[in-house]
Amino acid sequence: MEKYESKQQRITRPADQIYTVLSDFTNFTPIVQDKVEEWEATPDSCSFKVKGMTVRLYIVEKVPGEYIKLGGDENSPLDFNLWVQLKQVDAYDTRMRLVLHAKLN
Secondary structure, eight states, X not given: OEEEEOOOEEESSOHHHHHHHHTOGGGGHHHHTTTSEEEEEETXXXXXXXXXXXXXXXXXXXXXXXXXXXXXXXXXXXXXXXXXXXXXXXXXXXXXXXXXXXXXO
């Protein structure tokens, strides 16, 4: 598996507030429903089509205010895990990093 890590980004919100939004796929409906085909979401999973390919994501593990680990289902064309890591530095200063582990051809 290859590892890809984003730069740490500063977000001027408490970690719990960011976590609450990102840990529920239904919160993404207003943002993505017009950008992808066949968008469906529950709090812990979502599926959609992009360029004819169906993508299904689910929350593998989560710790409030700290991280959310996402993965694809068994039918996913890619073998991957995506971690959204949160580190609260101050009341309105949270650092976020994305870490992708993917098996690529």
